[in-house]
Amino acid sequence: MKAVVIRTFGDPDGMEVVDVPVPVPAPGQVGIATEAIGVGGVDAVIRRGTLAAHGFRTGHLLGSEVAGRVAAVGEDVDPSWIGRRVWAFTGLSGGYAEQAVAAVEDVIALPDDLTGAAAVTLGGSGVVAHFALERARLTPGETVLVRGAAGSIGITAVQLAAGRGASAVAVTTSSVERGARLRDLGATHVLDRTGEGGPDAPAGFDVVIDVVAGPQLPLLLDRMNPNGRFVAVGVVGGQPPADFGMRLMDAFRKSLSFTTFSSDTVPAPDRQAVRSSQFAAAARGDLRTVVHEVLPLDQAALAHRRMDAGEVFGRIVLTP
Numbered sequence: 644m645k646a647v648v649i650r651t652f653g654d655p656d657g658m659e660v661v662d663v664p665v666p667v668p669a670p671g672q673v674g675i676a677t678e679a680i681g682v683g684g685v686d687a688v689i690r691r692g693t694l695a696a697h698g699f700r701t702g703h704l705l706g707s708e709v710a711g712r713v714a715a716v717g718e719d720v721d722p723s724w725i726g727r728r729v730w731a732f733t734g735l736s737g738g739y740a741e742q743a744v745a746a747v748e749d750v751i752a753l754p755d756d757l758t759g760a761a762a763v764t765l766g767g768s769g770v771v772a773h774f775a776l777e778r779a780r781l782t783p784g785e786t787v788l789v790r791g792a793a794g795s796i797g798i799t800a801v802q803l804a805a806g807r808g809a810s811a812v813a814v815t816t817s818s819v820e821r822g823a824r825l826r827d828l829g830a831t832h833v834l835d836r837t838g839e840g841g842p843d844a845p846a847g848f849d850v851v852i853d854v855v856a857g858p859q860l861p862l863l864l865d866r867m868n869p870n871g872r873f874v875a876v877g878v879v880g881g882q883p884p885a886d887f888g889m890r891l892m893d894a895f896r897k898s899l900s901f902t903t904f905s906s907d908t909v910p911a912p913d914r915q916a917v918r919s920s921q922f923a924a925a926a927r928g929d930l931r932t933v934v935h936e937v938l939p940l941d942q943a944a945l946a947h948r949r950m951d952a953g954e955v956f957g958r959i960v961l962t963p
């Protein structure tokens with residue numbers, strides 16, 4: 644089968660389309676003939692080689708999120724899975740391929756009327772947005788800022804925050820055009836990447852869902868209301884400055900809460916229950932997914948170039 648591996652870490656040109664044997668599902672796994680493959684930020688981080696210390700080696704087959712039809716099952720797996728259309732988390736490898744394997748507890752049946760592209764846009768990121776807002780204990784009438792809203796986590800967070808009755812859903816983004824698209828998804832105020840702009844934006848936020856982190860993170864503390872809750876879910880802008888902890892303590896009298904959140908810490912059955920209800924909502928049209936572009940699998944390097952250039956609004960999807 645065709646797959647995309649990393650020959651050289653760094654630039655997208657180091658990715659290569661190769662022929663490899665079809666993976667055989669181990670006990671507890673299913674094999675999936677892919678119809679859609681999500682291209683996520685973590686794939687780019689692995690490709691750049693910044694995670695070499697975590698054991699990623701040359702020849703690594705990228706990709707963690709696929710949709711497709713179950714073609715085979717491993718020992719101990721109910722054979723009735725065969726033929727079903729599913730979404731699956733494949734771990735941190737194995738997705739950029741015509742066939743992938745996944746543990747059966749990371750596989751979920753798809754509604755007939757949800758496209759594979761929509762599923763791989765929502766499957767991984769939707770649960771992050773959902774549980775981040777749970778962590779933030781958002782209640783109706785509160786003000787929310789989604790920082791880095793133009794990615795698939797932010798796009799879902801904006802919709803969910805609006806749906807939960809936030810009185811304002813502000814976003815940061817880098818262009819007027821993206822701001823307009825985010826307004827269409829439920830944002831009420833559009834700020835630039837520094838958090839400025841939007842003259843009528845709320846003076847303070849009760850909740851911040853932050854995909855960015857980076858050097859400007861401490862500035863956000865000044866924009867939070869007393870008892871505000873800040874949930875950091877990503878680091879697309881890099882790590883915060885070393886004195887971030889001191890800046891948080893300087894805001895002591897506001898009783899702020901700062902937490903990191905990873906969906907890895909949510910029990911798998913809880914993740915699957917939310918995913919299932921989000922897939923159903925997307926199939927009904929109640930939750931929107933944004934597919935930036937669909938490209939053939941052998942153009943995975945182009946997809947990564949687009950990500951590196953910051954061109955992607957939503958998510959790029961590969962098809963085998």
Ligand SMILES: NC(=O)c1ccc[n+]([C@@H]2O[C@H](COP(=O)([O-])OP(=O)(O)OC[C@H]3O[C@@H](n4cnc5c(N)ncnc54)[C@H](OP(=O)(O)O)[C@@H]3O)[C@@H](O)[C@H]2O)c1
Pocket residue numbers: 683684685767768771790791792793794795796797815816817818821836854855857875876877878879880881904905906907953955956957
């Ligand atoms: N917490 C979890 O469980 C979990 C799970 C999966 C992934 N993640 C993390 O989530 C992140 C990816 O999320 P995503 O796919 O939604 O995001 P993304 O698409 O990679 O980025 C979201 C937006 O952030 C803005 N941005 C990019 N670089 C920036 C910078 N240097 N400064 C300010 N804004 C910047 C861009 O929008 P504009 O150009 O419009 O500003 C971009 O579209 C990664 O850090 C990944 O590790 C977390």
